[in-house]
Amino acid sequence: MNEKLPKVLKLKSKKQIESLFKNGKSLKAYPLLLIYCTEDLDTSFKVGFSVSKRFFKQAVQRNRIKRLTREVFRKKKHIFTLDETQFLLMFIYLGKELPSYEHLEKAFHKIENKWQKTLSNYEA
């Protein structure tokens, strides 16, 4: 199975990020928050990761959390890959303590379930 996550799939454009925060809907599974919306894209999705500077003042800690979340997402990215529609995605870490890999995996699993539900609703 393809688990790659190259540069093309990163959310970079300022315009797209602004429109995502303006129009996007959110799924919450503490300590993760997913903001998403549909958009016409070349790729099946574009994804970004974010950590609040308020709770993590050191760059090392922020990098660590972003890397872990990205790793978790990378392994499950197939559930966001659909043929018809494309998505903009933004994951935000809301917690106030450094998470472990397993902790994040659990949270992501919750988000996965919610995502499947919303998808089925969407199709219906």
Added chain:
RNA sequence: AAAGUGAGUUGCCUUAUCGUUCUAAAUAUAUUUUAGAAAGGAAAGUCCGGACACCAUAGCGUAACAUAAUGGGUAACGCCCGUCUAUUAUAUACUAAUAUGGACAAGUGCAACAGAAAGUAUGUACAGGUAAUGCUGUAGUGAAACCAGGUAAACUCUAUGUGGUGCAAUGCUAUGUAAACCAGCGUUUGAGUGUUUCGCGCACAAGUUGGAGGGUAAGCAGUUACAUUUUAACAGCAAUGUUAGAAGCAGAUAAAUGAUAAGGAUUGUGUUUUUUCACAAUACAGAAUCCGGCUUAUAGACUCACUUUUAUA
């Protein structure tokens, strides 16, 4: 040998699987394959000094900030290395450490305890002296008692130095377009701009400020080849320099350098006579235009110097 203090160096390793960025090559031209490279001693604080870029570059006064023995090093410095000096420590020696380092003979301020009095001086006792008087000396307090006293890590003064903005600099390309509309101030009776703390002065000067509205917000250069790193020789007490050889060593931009598993290493704790075994820990911390410093953070390991204690000779 142990402990302590100071200075310096270092900053866990291997394998497998799955990934990220850049460069090169190959083709099947793509979410391809192969090869190579990919965080630090502080990348941190943004405190000094530069490089580089743009703007400015009559002057005078004023303000602010920095520096302060002396010689050298350096692109430069408020940094570094010598020497002198001061203080502290001891083993009293050109040993070590150190936020010692212009001026108290311009002015203002400050000074515990003791003391009559710490500066608007002059009490007590004794002695001397005078027409007379703290006029003179001694005693007593204190680190210091008219001595040009101490204190500038008190204000202050003196000397010297400092133009401003920072890679979101700056240049090019792309896209869109509006030299339009409304209002204020103004065109030699001068709005405004520059001179970047302010004032005067000087120069330029026909536009300029606000509103409403429209467009872009992405690509390239700058941007990683040099005050570069490293080895040797020579010069120098040293900081450092010169010559010769070798090396190419991050380049992201909502920001790559990661995740998981296994094994090992080191340290600690528990158990055990020991081996073993089990558990835990492996710091501080993440490049953002680039260098030189300073400051702060730092588990563990190693080296050197000094001190103390113990043992042996």
